[in-house]
Amino acid sequence: MWPRTELIDLLGIKHPIIQAPMAGASTPELVAAVSNAGGLGSYGGAATPPAKLRQIIRQIRELTDRPFAVNLFAPAVEAYQQVPEQQTQMSELLAQWHNELNAGPVPEPIPILGPFVEQFNVLLEEKIPVFSFHFGPAPIQAIRDMxxxxxxxLATATxxxxxxxxxxxxxDIIIAQGFEAGGHRGTFAVPYEHGLIGTTALVPQVADAISVPVVAAGGIMDARGIVAAFALGASGVQMGTAFLACPENNIPEVYRQAVLNCKDEDTVITGVFSGRPARAIRNRFIREMENHKDKVLPFPAQMSIGRVLRQTSAQQSSPDFVSMWSGQGAALAEARPAGELIHKMIQEFRAVTASLQVK
Ligand SMILES: Cc1cc2nc3c(=O)[nH]c(=O)nc-3n(C[C@H](O)[C@H](O)[C@H](O)COP(=O)(O)O)c2cc1C
Known part of the structure; x- marks a missing residue:
């Protein structure tokens, strides 16, 4: 039934739907539910320590015997520069919100990603079927080892x-990440403003320029988006935001509710949570940081120094300081189990395709 099959053939899956790896949000249950439904479930492992990553891969394998992916951030981004003066400024700024929330002292930034080499060794030892990475430059030896x-x-291009x-x-497979996408922009080879191309413009240009399968990502929420992606030259889709309201993922309830209540105009690309541009649902932190962008620490130190504030806010059921990564299509997200969501999209794919037949 799929107009192009090179992606499903390469990955050994039934349906060309990849559930996006979502560091902090994806779980073994989510990954397995998607893979069991015939798509490709992906675990976002960038912030998962190596030993835990091994446990998670084994858990996924207990839940499914189908292919799945594990995603890391390319090694170039994990080290953070120490900028002591800027760190003091950011710490003082965050302290006011820590006080308001009774969140205790602002923590020191610590490494929260990687270490890539050890994480990657786990993936090799566990012989994972599919490896994807975000950001570049590409870890060439890792690609060869896989x-x-x-x-x-798989890797993201913008x-x-x-x-x-x-x-x-x-x-082997390029994920073309459009402007609409939730989470971090995967841009690595150009200033990030040069990677802000909408999915509709990006996918056909990437498909024309390369000979490997292209996966469309960004703003695809249902069968209409999947049909459009094929029309644009993609061989499949990667969807993140569409899975944010699924019960299998691991996001705080306030975040889930914010996704379900999100409107088309409610997301923005911001660097204030992590030090790298990422699309998130607007909240108080984004608004109040507007005049302090010059104090934001380089990625990933900014993400690390804000960890207690984000966690406390979520524990207090307040969306004010939570990094609620989300794409522009969030309003279309549905709170249903991931397997059901895949089956619904497949049914609807047939209906949408049929509705486009010229009479
Ligand atoms: C909550 C969230 C976390 C994400 N984390 C990652 C990640 O760890 N690795 C990655 O390659 N992409 C990540 N992404 C980006 C997705 O791979 C993908 O580009 C995006 O979800 C597509 O747009 P959509 O959200 O509109 O479907 C994340 C996206 C979201 C929404």
Missing amino acids: HSLGSCV NVREAQTLVEAGV
Whole structure:
């Protein structure tokens, strides 16, 4: 039933629907539910320590015997520069909100990503079937190591140049991430403003420029988006926001409710949570940080220094300081189990395709 099959053939899956890896939000249950329904479930492992990552992979395998993906952030982004003066300023700024929430002292930034080499070794030892990475430059040896296992490698590009660079490095499948997408912009080869191309403009240009399968990502929420992605030249879709209201994921209830109540105009690309541009639902932190952008620490130190504030806010059931990554399509998210969501999208794909037949 799918107009193009190279993606499903390469990945060994039934339906060309990839549940986006979502560091902090994806769980073994979510990954397995999607893979069991014939899609490709992905675990966002960037912030998961190596030993825990091994446990999670084994848990996924207990829940499904179908292919799944594990995603890491490319090693270039995990180290953070120490900027002591800026750190003091940010710490003082955060202290006012810590006081308001009774959240205790502002913590020191600590490494919260990676270490890539150890995480990656776990993926190799566990022989994961699909590896995906966000950000570049591409870890070329890691790609070769995955290939020697017979595994497939996916990576995010936000413009044509990045897609070509990734293919040259050996990546098998390109995820073309449009402007609409929730979470971090995957831009790595150009200033981030050069990677803000909408999905509709990006996908056909990437598809024309490279010879490997292209997966459309950003703003795809249902069968209408999947049909459109195929029309644009993609061989499948990667969807993150659509799975944020599923009960299997691991996001605070205030975040889930914010997704369900989100309107088309409620998200914005901001660097204030992590130090890197990412699309999130507007909240008090984003508003009040507007005049303090010059104090934001480099990624990932900003993400680390804000960890207690975000957690306390979520524990107090307040969305004010939570980083609620979300795409522009959030209003279309549905609170139903992931497997059901996949089955519904497949049914509707048939109906949408039929409705487009010229009479
Ligand atoms: C909550 C959340 C977390 C994300 N975390 C990751 C991640 O860890 N790794 C990654 O490659 N992409 C991540 N992304 C981006 C997705 O891979 C994808 O580009 C995006 O979800 C597509 O747009 P959509 O959200 O409109 O479906 C994340 C997205 C969201 C919404």
